[in-house]
Amino acid sequence: MESKYKYINLSYLELMSDGDAQMKNILLDMLLTEPVGEFEKMQSLSAQKNWEELKQVSHKMKSTLPYIGFEELTETNKRIDKTLWERENSELSEKQIGQTIPELVKTVYELYKKTVPELTHARDNLMNLA
Amino acid sequence: MxxxxxxxxxxxxxxxxxxxxxxxxxxxxxxxxxxxxxxxxxxxxxxxxxxxxxxxxxxxxxxxxxxxxxxxxxxxxxxxxxxxxxxxxxxxxxxxxxxxxxxxxxxxxxxxxxxxxxxxxxxxxxxxxxxxxxxxxxAEREANKSKERYERIFSLSKDAIYITKENGKFVEFNEATSKLFGYTEEELKDIDAGVLYESAEERKSVIDAINENTFVQDHPINICTQDGAVRHCLITANLVDEEGEKEYHGIIRDITEQREADELRKQNEIAEERDQLRGQLLTTVSHEMRTPMNAIMGLVDLLLKDDLSEEQLSYLTSVKSSSEHLLRMINDILELQKIHFDIKLEEGPFDLHDTLMNLINIQYSTVKDVSIAINIDKNVPRFIVGDQKRLNQILINLVSNAFKFTEKGEVIIRVKTLEQEEDNVKLGFEVEDTGIGMPADKLESIFDPFVRVRDTNKKFYPGIGLGLSIVNKIVKLMKGEISVTSKLDKGSTFSFYILTQVTSGGKIKPPSPKPHPIPPKPDPVTNGRTTHPTNSEDKIHILLAEDNLMNQLVTKKQLERDGVFELTIAENGQIATQIVQQKDFKIVLMDIQMPIMDGYEATEHMRNVLNIPPKKLPILAMTAHADVVDDEKYKDSGMQDCIVKPVSNWQEVIEKIKNYIDAGEDLYSEKKSSHILVTEP
Structure with a gap:
């Protein structure tokens, strides 16, 4: 489905909420509030090189971000998740992980920030619809 | 004669x-x-x-x-x-x-x-x-008797009885006089009575009053004891002419304690009267507000059933949510007043363990990373006599509070037997959290009405501060006491005990069709609207173990859409292992990665510790892990199948669930596996 927004694509959200406006509203509200804390937590864990906990948070976001419908965002998070889950068997050294992951975490948060005005608009628009 | x-x-x-x-x-x-x-x-x-x-x-x-x-x-x-x-x-x-x-x-x-x-x-x-x-x-005999009586009164009297000359020298006094002023008998004989008054003015007022009327009765004075303490007294004294020489015959009563007690009683009476007036006002206002609030909520419910535009729906949802909040406040106020003035416990035998386990069935919070655990000592009796509803009220209140003030960590409920003598038992309860805690100076007033807690930004947490006050009063009704210990940023522990009796299970009434004593929270998905025409008993019960709120909401929404399934949500594997024992679930949807206890461990616990076989309870993994799906790792722990997240085709999921429920034993013997392939958006 074509999206009228530059970054977000709410077709998955639409599908999951069965077109229920109230449900959409709740989900959009959650997308505007929940990820902020999680991304901040990811940044903090990344700075501490706490890969284990970062892996959990990123994985948790894996099933949340598809609702936003911003492929780059979803894929970046998936890269974090995949890298960390495969860390033990990965060809990447600990040093390389230490360089890659913080960059990806920073990117994922920046990408998310881009979606916030659009998500806000979508929610407000939903409320203003007659 | x-x-x-x-x-x-x-x-x-x-x-x-x-x-x-x-x-x-x-x-x-x-x-x-x-x-x-x-x-x-x-x-x-x-x-x-x-x-x-x-x-x-x-x-x-x-x-x-x-x-x-x-x-x-x-x-x-x-x-x-x-x-x-x-x-x-x-x-x-x-x-x-x-x-x-x-x-x-x-x-x-x-x-x-x-x-x-x-x-x-x-x-x-x-x-x-x-x-x-x-x-x-x-006459002589009577005179002797009378003298003896007066001597006894004189020596045994707690009031100071004395005779002084006009110059203040003591002529005679009893033991109480020595005690009152704190001097020995010998010391008192050498003292001018005038120095025993708190001030010269005090003495002058008494002397003037006696000289004017030849006596004073219950005249208030302050006296000064040997150690410098001031005592409040009443003096009754006469001026007597004893063969041309003036004497003061007096009695001094120490009313210091009585006066302090009177003052305290007066303050209590004023406070009680103020409390009563405030209570009456609150009750009246609350009563008056509750009727129209119920009307508002009823009408909003009716409107919500109409075909509404999204904007109207949004407005009405806000109205309903605000009304519910207001009604909760009103009900809290009325509850507090009810408990304060005329509550009576409705006691009967009940299953304590069942009541405690129900606590984890309640969704206290869906957005926080907080788990709940219950620890019941082995010696805690299962069946006791008491007011189950009120005990539940205490525990739910404390556990809800614990969740409210905890962002991460766990809430632990502990129950133990403190004392037992035959059937009488003293049960101790603890609700411990890893939340924000409270400063020591707030602990004393935490059970007072309308005391609220502020967050780190000095903003009040939601609520009106009546919950703990209500809890305190109910605990007292149960002949118990409640206390709290807390450390800032570490957490709080609320401890209380109740006195009750042990009973046998035979006396317990069978549970009602809807044993859950707590009114369900409005479903955020349906906003409290009834979406299922059938009774809960007729539906297929599914347990969803999932910590992600969005997944909880969407899964619930999608699976309950047709009114066939009813979902119970566990926020982690540990809760799932507890809840699974309480209801006849037909299938479990198990997220793999969860805090406290992950999906693998929870499944192993259900299979190996609880001995629940797959044919009785299929467990389907829900995961976003590609390798979990590919390697069928989920099977090792005892799960039968897998659903990949995020789900895009819920109808397929529903079919798969139905298959497992309907297929029965055959399906397991064949060890089928049919992944639902999800195309991610």
Whole structure:
């Protein structure tokens, strides 16, 4: 489905909420509030090189971000998740992980920030619809 | 004894009939003619007669058949020392008469030397003298008794009783005086009473008042004790002229404690009255508000069933949410007042363990990373007698609070038996969290009404601060006490105990069709609207173990859409292992990665510890892990199949669930596996 927004694509959200406006509203509200804390937590864990906990948070976001419908965002998070889950068997050294992951975490948060005005608009628009 | 003036009872002790007759004749001629005369001829007869009855006077002849001479009088007195005796003597025995008087006789009569009038006069005088003497003795006895009584009162009195001279020197005082002022008896004797007043003005006011009216009664004064303490007293004192010298006779009562108690009582009464007025006002206002609130909510529910635009729906949702919040506040206020004034516990036997396990079935929070655990000691009885509803209210309140103030970590409920004597048991409960905690200075007031907690930004947490006050009152009704310990940024532990009785399970009534005692929270998905036409009992129960709120909401929304399934949500694997024992679930949807206990561990627990076989309860993994799906790792822990997240085709998921539920044993024997392939958006 074509999206009228530059970054977000709410077709998955639409599908999951069965077109229920109230449900959409709740989900959009959650997308505007929940990820902020999680991304901040990811940044903090990344700075501490706490890969284990970062892996959990990123994985948790894996099933949340598809609702936003911003492929780059979803894929970046998936890269974090995949890298960390495969860390033990990965060809990447600990040093390389230490360089890659913080960059990806920073990117994922920046990408998310881009979606916030659009998500806000979508929610407000939903409320203003007659 | 005769009371009439001229009627006496006379004992005539005389063995000579002529003398007896003579006395009778003389008395018969006198104004004592109505007197009763009893004649005894021997001393022993006389003593016996006196033993039997008292006589006003005894006329005694010295020479009797069984006694002679002065011994007769002595022997009579020996037997009756108080006898009023007039002796008869012969003409030649005048000296004997005088001896008789010295020995205690009232008078003596010389035979042949008295006539009618003389006899009567002698008898009358003797009788009157005797009576006067008795009265005097009686008065003396009374005076002595009275003196003893006053001395006892004086020495035992708790009030200070004293006499001082005009110059302030103590003349006499009791022990209480020494105690009151804190001086020894010797010290007090050397002290000017004036220095014992708190101030010179104080003393002057008392002296002036006494000089004006010669007395003061209950005059308030402050006295100063030896150690410098000031005591509040009342003084009652008289100014007495004692043989030309002025004395103050006084009593001082220490009313310090009484005054403090009165002050405290007065303050309590004022506070109680204020509380009552405030309570009445709150109750009245709340009652008045509840009726229209119910109307508003009822009408909003009706409107929500209409075909609404999204904007209207949004507005109405806000109205409903705000109304519910307001109604909760109103109900809290009414509940507090109800508990304060007229609550009675409704006691009966119930399953304590069941009640406790139900606590984890409640969705306290869906957005926080907080787990809940229950630890019940082995010796905690399963069935007890008490008010299950109120105990539940206490626990839900404490656990909800714990969740409210905890962002991450866990809430632990602990229950143990503190004491047990036969069927009587003292149960201890603890609700511990890893939340924001409270500063020490807030702990004292935390159970007071309307006390609220602020977050780190100094903003109040939601609520009106009545929950803990209600809890405190209910605990007290259960003959218990509640307390709290807390550390800032570490967490709080609320501990309480109740007194109850153990009972056997046989007395428990079977559970009602809807045993859950807590009204369900409005579903954020349906916003409380009823979406399922069928009863909960008729639906297929699915347990969803999932920590992600969005996944919870969407899964619930999608699976309950057709009204066939009813989902119960567990926020982590540990809760899932507890809830799974409480309801007849047909299938479990198990997220793999969850806090506290992940999906693998939870499944292994269900299979190996709880011994729930796959044919009774299929467990389907829900995961976003590609490798989990590819390697079928989920099967190792006892799961049957897998659903890949995020789900895009819910109909396929529903079909898969139905397959597992309907297929029964065959499906397991074939070890089928059919992944739902999800195309991610």
């Amino acid at each position: 005769y009371d009439k003036v001229n009627e006496f009872k006379i004992l005539l002790v005389e063995d000579n009939p002529g003398d007896v007759r003579l006395v009778e004749i003389f008395l018969g001629e006198s104004d004592l003619r109505d007197s009763v005369i009893i004649n005894e001829k021997t001393l022993s007869g006389a003593i016996e007669a006196l033993n039997k009855t008292p006589f006003d006077v005894v006329l005694l002849d010295f020479n009797l058949l069984d006694s002679n001479g002065f011994d007769t009088l002595q022997n009579l007195f020996e037997a009756h020392p108080k006898a009023n005796v007039i002796v008869f003597t012969g003409m030649e025995d005048n000296s004997l008469g005088i001896r008789a008087l010295q020995a205690g006789a009232q008078d003596y009569l010389v035979k042949g030397n008295f006539g009618s009038d003389f006899l009567a006069k002698t008898l009358r005088y003797a009788i009157e003298r005797n009576r006067s003497s008795q009265r005097l003795e009686e």
